Amino acid sequence: MPQGWYLVVANCCDHRFLQAKVLGPLSQNYRVVACSIEEHVMFSSAEEWVAGAMAWRAVHAGENGPIDLKTSGALPPSFQSMANALAAKQEAEDGKTAEVDHYFDIPLNAAKAITGFKHDEKVPGLDYEKFDLLQDQKPLQRRVDELPIPEIPEKEVPRWVQVLVGLVLALLTLLCGFASATMLVVPNEKSPILTIIVGLILLLGCLWVFEKCFRLLTGRKNRGGLMAPNTLRVVSFFFLAPPVAGLFTGYYRKMGPVAIFEAVMYFFSFLGLRVLARKREATGASNVQTKV
Numbered sequence: 001m002p003q004g005w006y007l008v009v010a011n012c013c014d015h016r017f018l019q020a021k022v023l024g025p026l027s028q029n030y031r032v033v034a035c036s037i038e039e040h041v042m043f044s045s046a047e048e049w050v051a052g053a054m055a056w057r058a059v060h061a062g063e064n065g066p067i068d069l070k071t072s073g074a075l076p077p078s079f080q081s082m083a084n085a086l087a088a089k090q091e092a093e094d095g096k097t098a099e100v101d102h103y104f105d106i107p108l109n110a111a112k113a114i115t116g117f118k119h120d121e122k123v124p125g126l127d128y129e130k131f132d133l134l135q136d137q138k139p140l141q142r143r144v145d146e147l148p149i150p151e152i153p154e155k156e157v158p159r160w161v162q163v164l165v166g167l168v169l170a171l172l173t174l175l176c177g178f179a180s181a182t183m184l185v186v187p188n189e190k191s192p193i194l195t196i197i198v199g200l201i202l203l204l205g206c207l208w209v210f211e212k213c214f215r216l217l218t219g220r221k222n223r224g225g226l227m228a229p230n231t232l233r234v235v236s237f238f239f240l241a242p243p244v245a246g247l248f249t250g251y252y253r254k255m256g257p258v259a260i261f262e263a264v265m266y267f268f269s270f271l272g273l274r275v276l277a278r279k280r281e282a283t284g285a286s287n288v289q290t291k292v
Helices: 020-026 079-092 102-115 140-146 159-185 192-218 229-249 251-255 257-291
Strands: 032-038 043-050 053-061 070-073
Touching: 020 032, 020 043, 020 053, 032 102, 043 102, 053 102, 079 102, 159 192, 159 229, 159 257, 192 229, 229 251, 229 257, 251 257
Parallel strands: none
Antiparallel strands: 032 043, 043 053, 053 070
16 A cells, blocks of 8 residues: 555455464564454454554444444554544434444544555555455365365175065065955955055055065166165055054954064064164265265
């Protein structure tokens, strides 16, 4: 600037350049005056640093009222008279209830008295079109963080495992489907409507699971896998429903050991799907952490 000062402008009032750990070392070799302005809430501050230490500071926070002012340190000689003049103007316009805020200018005028610059006034001799854009030199970690994150391919399950799981699950699903169809063909005499409804729901669930078995056997997958963790949990309850429903429909008394065997298979299918859901969820979370 014409007065010999260098003007550095940041586009936010709480920029890290205004932190003590930056201003302190910078003032070891240079006299530093720093201002912070946020007109939306009528906040302003100014401070001077010399030889690594803060010499003085003045802060106005409009949210605390239009006559708020806090100071510390050895203020510049002209500060008190300037502050008194603006305080008198504020009082002349009803003080605390005024619609104007003259105290907002007190810290900024203090900085202007030293540097000759105020953000809302034209400085003679200063070319506002020839500012140099400073490159942030905080290093490499920030630049690395901004690099695009490579996609991490999901670890593929061996094909023979997919086929084996598909066969076992398909056999269990066929068995469960047969039991569900039996509930439709031979409904319980005491509650036939409930039996038919439960049978239909279970049969639809079996058909949906059987479609997933087909995908396992043929190697066709949806994006993200055959089933999401929450979907696996929902499907698991379909396998838990038949043993519970059998308690109320007399199915165990009628079918005997066959019904007990089916109930055990249903229960293990329920547990297996829950375990698979947890495992898939943990895998997804680890991939997200890797990307972050």
